[in-house]
Amino acid sequence: MPSDSVHVRAPGKINVYLGVGGRHDDGYHALATVFQAVSLFEDVIARPADDFSITVHGAEADAVPLDDRNLAMRAAKLLAAAADYHGGVALEIRKHVPVAGGMGGGSADAAAALVACDALWGTGFSQTRLHELAARLGADVPFSLHGGSAVGTGRGDQLNPALARGRFDWVLVTSHEGLSTPVVYEELDRLRDAEGALADDPAESLDVPIPVLQALRSGDAVQLAASLQNDLQAAAVHLRPDLEETIRQGVRAGALHGIVSGSGPTVALLCADSDTARSVRNTLQEDGREALQVYGPVPGARILV
Numbered sequence: 541m542p543s544d545s546v547h548v549r550a551p552g553k554i555n556v557y558l559g560v561g562g563r564h565d566d567g568y569h570a571l572a573t574v575f576q577a578v579s580l581f582e583d584v585i586a587r588p589a590d591d592f593s594i595t596v597h598g599a600e601a602d603a604v605p606l607d608d609r610n611l612a613m614r615a616a617k618l619l620a621a622a623a624d625y626h627g628g629v630a631l632e633i634r635k636h637v638p639v640a641g642g643m644g645g646g647s648a649d650a651a652a653a654l655v656a657c658d659a660l661w662g663t664g665f666s667q668t669r670l671h672e673l674a675a676r677l678g679a680d681v682p683f684s685l686h687g688g689s690a691v692g693t694g695r696g697d698q699l700n701p702a703l704a705r706g707r708f709d710w711v712l713v714t715s716h717e718g719l720s721t722p723v724v725y726e727e728l729d730r731l732r733d734a735e736g737a738l739a740d741d742p743a744e745s746l747d748v749p750i751p752v753l754q755a756l757r758s759g760d761a762v763q764l765a766a767s768l769q770n771d772l773q774a775a776a777v778h779l780r781p782d783l784e785e786t787i788r789q790g791v792r793a794g795a796l797h798g799i800v801s802g803s804g805p806t807v808a809l810l811c812a813d814s815d816t817a818r819s820v821r822n823t824l825q826e827d828g829r830e831a832l833q834v835y836g837p838v839p840g841a842r843i844l845v
């Protein structure tokens with residue numbers, strides 16, 4: 541039955557491993573990645589309406605488009621078309637994940653909008669159907685539906701759950717200025733062309749290294765720290781050289797290791813435990829950095845009751 545309003549919470553993510561292969565004809569790159577959903581959430585509230593509209597709250601609300609460039613708007617319209625639903629929805633987004641930060645905030649909005657509209661309109665789509673729609677919206681949207689820990693292949697949208705034990709404690713260092721994901725991928729292509737690397741599409745040979753999966757299974761932060769890798773990092777650092785110093789600063793403050801999250805510029809610092817993470821966050825904040833303490837894995841998009 542359609543209801544008055546539906547509140548959905550969806551997580552941002554860190555790619556604890558991001559292997560990038562060659563570029564396909566559609567412009568997308570082959571990926572082998574491991575996602576971890578972390579405790580920084582987007583809240584989306586869907587209310588009945590005749591038309592489609594979006595309002596955004598949060599420190600970076602001004603940076604978020606309210607039209608069809610907004611992935612949550614596209615998600616709502618895609619679901620309406622797929623379900624042959626003729627009404628609209630008023631979406632309220634409460635943003636916490638950095639905008640253009642490499643943590644999948646826009647993808648989380650889209651995942652939350654799909655789940656919220658499905659419930660509001662009584663569409664009753666299966667998880668599989670929602671996953672298909674999510675994959676059409678963007679490479680990271682299926683993972684925000686899924687949550688937890690998962691291996692992503694293809695464009696990052698073909699998911700398999702990864703076993704994970706315990707929790708991992710992170711400090712995120714955010715930036716005022718975002719990085720555009722397509723621009724970072726283009727920079728990677730440019731750097732690789734300059735090196736003469738990757739003449740052939742290496743998609744077949746792309747694989748997540750076993751130690752990454754073992755570290756997740758054992759819940760061992762030291763082991764995970766040793767296997768953190770992001771092939772987009774060199775490109776992000778080329779565009780934002782200060783990110784390297786941010787990682788060094790985090791390690792000096794006590795983190796085990798740090799990486800650029802996705803296409804950046806958010807830096808994710810893995811810590812041995814929550815006490816260490818708190819201390820690293822405090823040190824960075826005292827140095828004037830925007831730092832947040834989070835943990836993962838956490839569940840995917842879900843309705844709050």
Ligand code: C5P
Nearest residue numbers: 567568569571678679680695721722725
């Ligand atoms: O799918 P999404 O909209 O999140 O991707 C944003 C951009 O990131 C794409 O337009 C593409 O330039 C780049 N991308 C890529 N290969 C992927 C995922 C994203 O090149 N597997």
